Amino acid sequence: MRERTIASHFVRAALRGAERQGHDCTPLLRQLGIQPALLDEPRARVATEQFARLVQLLWESLDDEYLGFGRLRSKRGTFAMMCYAIIHCHSLEKALGRGAMFYSLFPEAPAISIQREGDWARLSVDDSTLWDPDHFLVESLLVIWHRLGSWLIGQRIRLEEATFTYSQPAHAGEYELLFPCTRRFTAGRTSLLFHARYLAMPLLQDERTLKQFLQHSPADLLAR
Template identity: 50%
Template sequence: MLTRTIAIHYVNAALRGAVRRGHDVTGLLATAGIAEALLADERARVTPAQYTKLVQALWDALDDEFMGLGPRPSKRGTFPTMCLLAVHCASLGDALRRGLAFYDLFDVRPVMTLGEHDGVAAFTLSTAGVDDPDRFLVESLLVLWHRFSSWLIGRRIPLRGVDLSYPEPPHGAEYHLIFGAPLRFSAAATTLTFDARFLRMPVVQDEAALRRFLRNSPAELLSRRDYGADASSQVRRMLGGGVVGLENVAARLGVSAPTLRRKLAAEGTSFREVREQLLRDQAVASLVRGGESVEELALRLGFSEASAFHRAFKRWTGTSPGTYRGGSVG
């Protein structure tokens, strides 16, 4: 199980609109199998499946794809309708322009624009008039449009950079996992940039593929965290595949151990931190899924005794394994 878990910040941020409108947060969390006690600890994590269920529950409760965070709702079905218009376009550029023109009909906020200059395409969001202190809606829309664009042409579009018009938040480490690109905070505007040649690439999807795509999207798109091209993701995959130790992982990646250490340090992490994050995510996923005792899980993850696993889990997530097991449903 290599899937990355998601910081509790994103659960709290997603719930903000529902709270404003007086909805029962307890019920929404129960639908997603998330223990309410986790909301109070910034170290807590949820699985992508839990997060997807939460987003879907919020759409159902609010009838709003913007989850109560925009100045006016974006009714359920707006995004699928835009996708249906876009999938019939010849090129990605045509599809994006048609999709943005569709949203313009509803005077949607935040305002989204597509520009091109000197071979660089820029997708920009204006946050004017949006009461979104967590920037959750803005970041979700950036992720959604980037990943939808990649799906349209059948290949991931590497981002040249991500400019965000606000200071780096405490959970800034998550951003590299979300965007997989160089980040600049406190920028003049909130913009994704990529090579403009992708705008000329043909749309390779059709309506049948779109129906499959929309079964769990856009919730599933928002729940992904791992782009996999950086050193830490490569190390994570090696460790998840059973390769043990820094020297062995480095050899499998074709570099020396000191080189791998330097690459990880440049990404703001270390071999030990990557390993601990993998163990944390494996533990959270197993506890939520059920079917394995804490003792069995501790042994599988390499702990000599359950008490050592309990201590490590409390350090990783701020709470006990039982809290995660108690929060899961279905």
């Protein structure tokens, strides 16, 4: 995002799940040095460190990696266990497929799928089980899975296209760095399209590097 800062829209959106459950997030914002009045300013921005810490504190207070947007909680540690389940896969395709299968074991979880389309591969997220009015969680999942895959193979996966089932939002300018590719709204699915050659690439990470990675992820993946 612009100048290594995060638009206030994403802060407001991140809090919606907790507020829906009756949590007063004002003390949390003040703890992070974010003035609540700042969220009423559409052009206001916060530091990436503040945003990453906000997401971490929301996970801790809610014990929910879905931040209150799912029908059921995804308890803290779920993402980490998924990463340990995939870290010894021989290729990115195996890792992404196993990760998607891992989350399919949880009822009411947003479905993640990997499909080949000729020379291309598409990672899709079905958010039909979510209460996600700002599309914050589904967009976060796309970002996290794209950046996780890139980290696993040690190179950035170049995106060809990002599609979204909803209409273009007012803050669409922020997507230039979140999804640096062609973007289509009001599409049939929410997904990322990239070249299938990445799927055959071997994983360059192991449990040692994963342990370090998980100290700050996936919040760090969102805040970059």
